[in-house]
Amino acid sequence: MQQQIALGKQPHIIVGTPGRLMDHLTNTKGFSLSMLKYLVKKLQRACLRNPVKIEAAQKYSTVDTLKQHYRFVAAKNKDCFHVYILIQMSGCTSMVFTRTCDQTRLLSLLLRDRNVKAVFISGQMTQANRLESLNKFKSGQYNVLVCTDVAGRGLDIPSVDMVIKYDIPTNPKIGLYIFHTLKKHAFCYSTK
Incomplete structure (x- = not known):
């Protein structure tokens, strides 16, 4: 419940495990990644469809x-x-x-x-x-x-x-x- 309240305040940075993040995406009303700008490490596999990867040549x-x-x-x-x-x-x-x-x-x-x-x-x-x-x-x-x-x-x-x-x-x-x-x-x- 404390995490749901904290997520309801729309923080700038969220740190969490993929499983916990998926739980909030499924069960926390109003929580989504629609305003997400950056997703770090391997979380994009769990949350994004057809992500684009950009890297220097x-x-x-x-x-x-x-x-x-x-x-x-x-x-x-x-x-x-x-x-x-x-x-x-x-x-x-x-x-x-x-x-x-x-x-x-x-x-x-x-x-x-x-x-x-x-x-x-x-x-x-x-x-x-x-x-x-x-x-x-x-x-x-x-x-x-x-x-x-x-x-x-x-x-x-x-x-x-x-x-x-x-x-x-x-x-x-x-x-x-x-x-x-x-x-x-x-x-x-x-x-x-």
């Missing part, structure tokens, strides 16, 4: 040693959380990908203000300045490189420990390319 898959993390944070906390992650991983080399040239500059200034050694590359810089920033990162003078998604397609830096997608990629192929050769950590942020 094998050529876009990542290496087995990569640990991918996705963080859903409030927009007002995004910068704070980003700085926190980079400070916690301060011994690592990190690349941060943003959507715009202005974001690369502002984010690197924010990080420097918090004593994180960050340098940026953007399309608004001269080629000489871009190479200078890249060389500072490769030499270890700076351990964080902030750049746009577009710049990420042309960079090949095998010694990077962590990649952070500051924004969800608008083009999924760009995001997958960035994570393709990375071996350790990858973070992606989304805001509400």
Whole structure:
């Protein structure tokens, strides 16, 4: 009865065994999966007819040693959380990908203000300045490189420990390319 009352309040997330879920579908008045957006693990076999499975093509898959993390944070906390992650991983080399040239500059200034050694590359810089920033990162003078998604397609830096997608990629192929050769950590942020 307590579960029926809880389900009547239309929770955002329901965790349960397939058998219990089927029992509520059969016996709990008004409970259905008609508003369901996501169904996790093997429950789709018990509840859905002709489900569609979507997965990335094998050529876009990542290496087995990569640990991918996705963080859903409030927009007002995004910068704070980003700085926190980079400070916690301060011994690592990190690349941060943003959507715009202005974001690369502002984010690197924010990080420097918090004593994180960050340098940026953007399309608004001269080629000489871009190479200078890249060389500072490769030499270890700076351990964080902030750049746009577009710049990420042309960079090949095998010694990077962590990649952070500051924004969800608008083009999924760009995001997958960035994570393709990375071996350790990858973070992606989304805001509400």
